[in-house]
Each structure stands twice: as structure tokens, then as C-alpha cells.
Amino acid sequence: MNLTGLRAVVQAAMLAVIFSAAAHAQEGAPAGHGGLEAKLEYCKTCHGLSGQGYLGYFPMPRLAGQQPQYIENQLRAFSERRRTNPIMFNVAHVLSPSMLTALATHFKNLNPKPFGGAPRRSIATGKRIFEEGLPESNVPACSACHGTEGKGQNEIPRLAGQLYPYTVGQLTGWKAERGQGSAVDTSAIMAPTAHNLTRSQVEAVAAYVSYLQ
Amino acid sequence: MSVVIPHVTVPVNAQGARKLEVMKRIGLKITVLAILAVAAPAWAGDWESPAVRNCTWCHGTSAQGFMVAPRLAGQRPQYIENQLRSFHEHTRDEPFSKQYMWGAVAALGPRTARDLAIYFAAIAPKPANDGDRNLAARGRTIYLEGIPEANVVSCYACHGPNAEGVRDIPRLGGLAYFYLKGRLKHWQEGYHSSPGSPMPMVAGHLGPDEIEALASYLSFVK
Numbered sequence: 001m002n003l004t005g006l007r008a009v010v011q012a013a014m015l016a017v018i019f020s021a022a023a024h025a026q027e028g029a030p031a032g033h034g035g036l037e038a039k040l041e042y043c044k045t046c047h048g049l050s051g052q053g054y055l056g057y058f059p060m061p062r063l064a065g066q067q068p069q070y071i072e073n074q075l076r077a078f079s080e081r082r083r084t085n086p087i088m089f090n091v092a093h094v095l096s097p098s099m100l101t102a103l104a105t106h107f108k109n110l111n112p113k114p115f116g117g118a119p120r121r122s123i124a125t126g127k128r129i130f131e132e133g134l135p136e137s138n139v140p141a142c143s144a145c146h147g148t149e150g151k152g153q154n155e156i157p158r159l160a161g162q163l164y165p166y167t168v169g170q171l172t173g174w175k176a177e178r179g180q181g182s183a184v185d186t187s188a189i190m191a192p193t194a195h196n197l198t199r200s201q202v203e204a205v206a207a208y209v210s211y212l213q
Numbered sequence: 214m215s216v217v218i219p220h221v222t223v224p225v226n227a228q229g230a231r232k233l234e235v236m237k238r239i240g241l242k243i244t245v246l247a248i249l250a251v252a253a254p255a256w257a258g259d260w261e262s263p264a265v266r267n268c269t270w271c272h273g274t275s276a277q278g279f280m281v282a283p284r285l286a287g288q289r290p291q292y293i294e295n296q297l298r299s300f301h302e303h304t305r306d307e308p309f310s311k312q313y314m315w316g317a318v319a320a321l322g323p324r325t326a327r328d329l330a331i332y333f334a335a336i337a338p339k340p341a342n343d344g345d346r347n348l349a350a351r352g353r354t355i356y357l358e359g360i361p362e363a364n365v366v367s368c369y370a371c372h373g374p375n376a377e378g379v380r381d382i383p384r385l386g387g388l389a390y391f392y393l394k395g396r397l398k399h400w401q402e403g404y405h406s407s408p409g410s411p412m413p414m415v416a417g418h419l420g421p422d423e424i425e426a427l428a429s430y431l432s433f434v435k
Contacts, residue, residue, distance in 0.1 A: 056370050056372075057372060087359075087367050
């Protein structure tokens with residue numbers, strides 16, 4: 001290819017880049033130009049192709065079947081720094097309110113099989129704690145709020161099929177991550193329960209719910 | 214030639230010439246190796262063993278990587294094992310893998326693959342330090358934060374705070390700039406690695422400058 005031809009190609013390429021950047025800037029609303037689709041693919045890169053969760057260096061929680069109100073609330077909590085998570089802060093703070101709602105709604109309709117992999121030896125103990133609580137330690141039955149099948153409702157999250165290491169991490173580190181700052185945060189309700197569970201009880205419940213479909 | 218953007222055209226030619234050079238050398242090494250393999254049959258689990266030498270011919274005597282062959286030292290053993298399997302099953306299919314690794318692992322059994330993985334993982338890795346220092350800060354920001362506006366995910370979420378990797382997720386810290394850059398570009402071009410890897414989706418959103426920055430940063434990570 002001669003130099004003139006090359007120059008023309010480069011100019012055309014540069015124009016294409018400039019135009020596509022301009023189109024990007026105008027998008028804004030999730031409806032336009034596949035903005036929502038692209039953002040969903042971005043979520044699923046880490047949270048699994050069907051939202052089933054993924055194990056990276058950190059466990060990425062299952063979003064499939066999650067309550068939209070809970071997802072929306074958590075995304076706000078990340079960007080308002082009520083929930084400490086540097087990665088999710090960056091993700092959440094660029095989302096417009098309408099995009100946030102659209103993303104939260106999308107995951108509700110996905111229903112892949114649980115990720116699996118949790119140890120099975122304490123599942124029976126986990127089931128008992130989930131269904132009956134531990135009255136002697138002031139731990140209410142999980143099913144009372146999260147539902148007998150662990151599906152959650154409204155702002156109360158679905159636990160069914162959640163990744164074992166994620167649930168263990170959240171329950172053992174509740175107060176360090178959730179309910180930060182002075183704003184009212186719904187996570188406060190779990191603080192005493194998370195505190196009253198021992199490590200092995202946490203592992204048992206996390207294993208049990210990870211296999212719920 | 215289908216590549217038309219000028220700043221790419223020159224390196225492609227240089228790379229082609231370099232590739233030919235590498236191929237010549239490797240051809241010679243394989244001849245030597247064939248003679249050695251007949252002479253020294255047993256796997257001894259150390260650097261003297263033919264199985265290890267078979268790797269270090271290209272990956273360097275201390276497995277710190279050489280030319281297009283990446284560093285194996287300090288790599289996650291599960292990752293090495295996994296990749297050996299994907300070469301064996303031809304699922305990892307970018308040009309250098311096809312050219313060198315498919316043949317190299319053709320007769321490699323799973324036990325030996327595992328022994329090799331454990332052997333190389335235990336060698337202390339040295340950073341390649343061969344990226345562009347001026348781009349390292351930008352690369353670090355992308356590594357840690359991604360570019361949320363452009364749907365570029367954070368590398369840190371899977372590869373860890375110090376790019377050390379975990380389980381079958383590879384250590385990236387200190388790999389050679391040339392190798393890192395090549396891998397990211399190959400995913401963009403539609404080549405595959407292990408089944409189920411999210412990397413094609415990740416790389417698809419990176420621009421050429423971002424790849425330069427990431428590869429530069431990572432080459433310096435200890």
C-alpha cells in the first residue's frame with residue numbers, strides 16, 4: 001500500500017473512532033445503542049455468564065434470581081460508601097439511576113443451577129439453623145425473613161444458590177463492610193445475628209443455602 | 214497483508230522476522246532434544262530430567278521465560294496444569310501455542326504435567342521489568358479499578374492485589390511485556406484459552422493504549 005492510501009485509511013479510522021466516541025457520550029440512558037446490553041455483559045464478566053457467581057481472587061456473588069430492590073440498594077450502598085468495597089465502588093458510582101434499576105431488574109429472571117463446591121458435611125446443621133435458628137444464642141431462623149426456600153423478598157436478599165465463600169465472608173466480616181458511615185442502612189438488622197454465629201455455624205448455614213435452588 | 218494502521222504494520226514485519234529467527238532456533242533445539250530424549254529416559258523430578266529440560270529449552274534454564282515463551286517460575290501450579298491440558302486438547306489455539314505447545318505436550322501424560330506444574334511453581338519468579346515505565350502508573354490504575362465508564366473490569370478482582378493469581382487464575386506480575394500484550398491481543402482477535410475463561414470478554418473492551426499500559430505495569434510487578 002502506498003503512503004497516500006495509507007494516510008486515507010488512517011484518517012478514516014480516526015474519524016470512525018471520533019464518531020463512535022461521540023455516540024458513546026450521547027448515550028446516557030440505558031435504552032440507547034445497547035448501553036444496557038453492554039453493561040450487563042460487563043456485570044457478567046465477573047458475576048458469571050448467567051449470573052451464577054464466579055470465584056476470582058475474591059468470590060463474586062451470584063446475582064441470578066436476586067431481589068431487584070436488594071441489588072439496587074447495595075449498588076447505592078457501594079457508591080455512598082455505606083458498604084465498603086473498592087471494586088464495587090468504582091463499578092457503582094458511574095451508573096445512572098435508570099441504568100441501576102434496569103440492571104437490578106434483569107437478574108431477577110435468571111435461574112442457573114447453583115455454583116456448588118461447598119463442603120457437604122455440615123449441611124444438616126445448616127438446615128437446622130436456617131429453619132429454626134439458635135434460640136440459645138439469640139439467632140433467629142434465617143427462613144423467617146429470607147423465606148423457607150431462601151429466595152428473599154423486597155430488600156431482603158435471596159440466599160439460595162449463593163457462593164459458599166461469599167456467604168462465609170459476608171457473615172464473618174459483616175460489621176467491617178456493611179453499615180458504614182452515619183446514614184441509615186438496612187444491613188444493621190443483620191449485625192447482631194452475624195455477631196452471634198460462630199465460625200462453624202456460619203460455615204454450616206453458608207453450605208446449606210449454597211445448594212438451595 | 215490485512216493490517217493497515219501504520220504503527221502496527223512495522224512491528225508486525227519485525228515480529229515476523231523475529232518469529233522466523235525463533236523458529237530456526239527452536240528447530241535446532243528440537244533436533245538436539247530428540248537425541249537427548251533417547252539418551253536420557255527417566256523423569257527424575259529435577260532440572261536434570263528430560264521432562265524439565267524439554268520445557269526449559271524454550272522457557273529458559275531457570276524458567277524465567279525467554280522470547281515468546283512465558284516465565285513459568287512462580288506460576289500457579291493449577292494454572293500450568295490447566296494450560297498444559299488445553300494445549301493437549303487444542304482448546305488454547307493462538308498461533309504460538311499451536312506452533313510450539315501443541316506438539317510439545319502431545320506425548321505428555323497428566324501425571325508428568327502435574328509434576329512439571331509443581332516443579333515450576335516452586336521456583337522464585339523474577340520480574341521481566343521490560344515495559345514502558347512511563348505507562349506503568351496508568352496501567353496500575355486500570356489494573357486496580359478497571360474503566361467502569363467503558364465497561365472495562367478490574368483485573369484485581371480475579372488476579373489479586375499483587376497480580377499473584379490464585380488457583381487456576383494465573384500470576385501476571387512480572388511476566389514479560391511482549392507476552393502480556395500478545396495474550397490480550399489474541400483474545401481480542403478471537404483466539405481461545407481454557408473453556409469458560411472470561412478473558413475474551415475482558416480483553417474485548419481494552420483499547421491498544423490500555424493494553425500497552427497494562428502490559429507495561431505488570432512487567433514491573435514483583
